[in-house]
Amino acid sequence: MSRASIHLVRHGEVFNPDGILYGRLPEFHLSDLGREMADRVANYFAERRNDGAKLVYLVASPLTRAQETAAPIARALGVETITDERILEAENRFEGLPGVKRQLRNPRYWPLLRNPMKPSWGEPYAQQVDRVMAAVHEARIHALELGGSGAEAVLVSHQLPIWVTRLAAEGRRLWHDPRSRECTLTSVTTLDFNDMELTGVRYAEPSADLLPGAANLPGA
Template sequence: MPANQIHLVRHGEVYNPEGVLYGRIEGFGLSVLGQRMAEAAALFLQNQQAPVKGLFASPLQRTQESAAPWARRFDLAVQTDDRLIEPTNKFEGRRTSVKQTLSHPVEWPWIANPLKPSWGEAYVSIAARMLKAVDAAWQSVDDGDVVLVSHQLPIWMVHRSITGARLFHDPRRRRCSLSSITTLERRRGAFVEVNYREPAATLLATAVDSGAA
């Protein structure tokens, strides 16, 4: 049999003192608080006695570091899957706003179509690659659970895809906090969401959650 459950885990807080959109830029690792968040997520499923048999992570530093506690607690190697990566974004490396973009005509095409969105990787592309990664993870073990450490928007695209919601959305309303766990199962040939938990909830009050795509 393939995996019982797939756990989509977001990384912890990132050290980002300048408050830039870090996207895929190298060198953005976890803050001290982010490390505690990642530890809390892994400890939560360990305490739940989840039979985690596989561990995959996006290639970016913050997700690799967030996967480390899972590797240690469940005695697993971190397998890198490029499909779990943050989407591309033309605003990477900047502290920006729509007002600033409107003052630069050369950037107007970047915000021409928010339904796609025109400033980065299309939502349909993010959803498609993430669902392929989920399916591959499901087939990667004979039984037990698999953890995929990824980013807010990719995880949210999976949620909206499998729940039948339109992919275009208000980014401020994403239900995908730092080090949260979104759990899926496969039923009748399709993935369904069965749980959402926030093991690092007590740490969120002082966390800075900015810089994501």
């Protein structure tokens, strides 16, 4: 059997003083704290490599915040960053709105809330899982080609696509309360494989001590 591990990394904190649900909007850069978080997760992987981990492949969403989070990881590991739209943020019809909780009191948006299990305001959860898992398996194949059995890849993505992929991997329902997501800024959700078989899910928070006070919009 060929063992491989795929690490799904959420980006760092974004500079967003107006509290906008930025979704797929361009040019939302990391804040100073976000850059510190990105350095922290890069060090996390560098330490793993120094301990013998075969970290050989790096992929990032095309969005600015993901690319900026991937940059120090690429430098730390000495690999290039491959861009893959399949690990992009989820579509969201509230994208661009400030203070989304306040906006939900406006009747004009109520039709978007008719089916939270899908969800009706954005890209279906199952569709997100399908595209992310396709990217995961492609990264698994490339990592094995580069590093052989035991190879590892890093994919820098976004909270919701990572979270629903984890829910699917653990056999849980995809519908959930956004406040319950265990996917903090620059957290690492790891999927372990033997060949194509998923054998385990792990979770780590390299930036845990930096999280208090960080801006952390659900769905951002």
